[in-house]
Amino acid sequence: MTDTLREAYRVMRTIRAFEERVHEEFATGEIPGFVHLYAGEEASAAGVCAHLDDRDAIAGTHRGHGHCIAKGVDVKAMMAEIYGRKTGSCHGKGGSMHIADLSKGMLGANGIVGGGPPLICGTALAAKQQHTGGVGVAFFGDGAGNQGTTLEALNLASVWDLPAIFIAENNGYAEATASSWSVASDNIADRAAGFGMPGVIVDGFDFFAVHEAAGEAVERARGGGGPTLIEVKFTRYHGHFEGDRPASLDCLTRFRDRVTEAGELAEHALDAIDAEVAKLIEDAVSEAKAAPKPTKDDLETDVYVSY
Numbered sequence: 001m002t003d004t005l006r007e008a009y010r011v012m013r014t015i016r017a018f019e020e021r022v023h024e025e026f027a028t029g030e031i032p033g034f035v036h037l038y039a040g041e042e043a044s045a046a047g048v049c050a051h052l053d054d055r056d057a058i059a060g061t062h063r064g065h066g067h068c069i070a071k072g073v074d075v076k077a078m079m080a081e082i083y084g085r086k087t088g089s090c091h092g093k094g095g096s097m098h099i100a101d102l103s104k105g106m107l108g109a110n111g112i113v114g115g116g117p118p119l120i121c122g123t124a125l126a127a128k129q130q131h132t133g134g135v136g137v138a139f140f141g142d143g144a145g146n147q148g149t150t151l152e153a154l155n156l157a158s159v160w161d162l163p164a165i166f167i168a169e170n171n172g173y174a175e176a177t178a179s180s181w182s183v184a185s186d187n188i189a190d191r192a193a194g195f196g197m198p199g200v201i202v203d204g205f206d207f208f209a210v211h212e213a214a215g216e217a218v219e220r221a222r223g224g225g226g227p228t229l230i231e232v233k234f235t236r237y238h239g240h241f242e243g244d245r246p247a248s249l250d251c252l253t254r255f256r257d258r259v260t261e262a263g264e265l266a267e268h269a270l271d272a273i274d275a276e277v278a279k280l281i282e283d284a285v286s287e288a289k290a291a292p293k294p295t296k297d298d299l300e301t302d303v304y305v306s307y
């Protein structure tokens with residue numbers, strides 16, 4: 001149990017530290033392309049992926065660094081990818097929005113909003129046909145929840161009774177469009193009923209709530225019980241006014257409060273993880289900056305796949 005808690009905290013802290021550093025580095029102008037940060041939503045990726053192993057595949061979003069880290073993609077290779085270096089997860093040709101590592105079951109971050117759900121219908125179908133016991137998990141935003149691809153995938157997963165789990169990360173906005181304005185039902189999870197699957201709503205700042213709901217969904221999927229839709233709700237990251245206690249809106253602070261008050265982990269053990277993660281991110285950035293960029297000779301590699 002202690003190891004599980006420690007690992008959960010490490011994953012969330014790694015995502016937060018990674019994102020804070022990318023935020024700083026992006027401002028220097030050295031990082032090419034577009035970057036979307038996952039900070040504040042860590043409990044979702046960490047709470048879900050804690051139940052997954054090598055049999056399982058996930059699809060991320062354009063806001064995908066957290067999904068990659070939680071599924072075990074190498075942090076240094078990710079940083080190098082964001083810097084467009086040869087040593088990156090996709091040899092510097094993907095960048096932030098296309099980090100993928102099939103060896104870890106990470107199908108990819110995705111520049112196409114609503115691109116992930118159909119992909120995991122494929123991996124879930126493969127897992128079902130091959131009896132691997134694996135599940136497919138798609139993370140998608142509230143905006144992506146309105147895409148036809150997502151709704152078709154929900155239908156297909158139910159019709160085919162797939163070991164698929166759909167995680168709607170509702171952070172209240174799709175770019176500048178509020179979900180309260182653009183999502184027809186009160187909750188994205190309410191739509192599950194229309195597809196004949198369970199729909200669950202959880203507090204996105206509470207690792208334990210996400211973890212519990214995801215655990216039930218993964219168990220049901222592995223046991224042949226079909227798909228689940230989980231809506232992870234995030235409210236404003238900052239408090240109502242400056243000085244308003246933000247602790248309850250931060251998954252890391254809330255996690256620390258709970259495990260230290262329960263005597264499950266000591267402050268110093270958590271601080272030690274923070275220090276290890278800080279060093280990892282420091283090394284990841286300096287190694288990425290020192291790594292070579294792809295050359296003209298790399299132009300045609302990684303382009304075609306032979307089956």
Ligand SMILES: Cc1ncc(C[n+]2csc(CCOP(=O)(O)OP(=O)(O)O)c2C)c(N)n1
Nearest residue numbers: 063111112113141142143144171173174175
């Ligand atoms: C098919 C498609 N349409 C539009 C876009 C442009 N776009 C990029 S992010 C985004 C908003 C997505 O919102 P949401 O799904 O809620 O994810 P969030 O950014 O809030 O995590 C849009 C419209 C896109 N990338 N792909």
Ligand SMILES: [Mg+2]
Nearest residue numbers: 141142173174
């Ligand atoms: Mg959104």
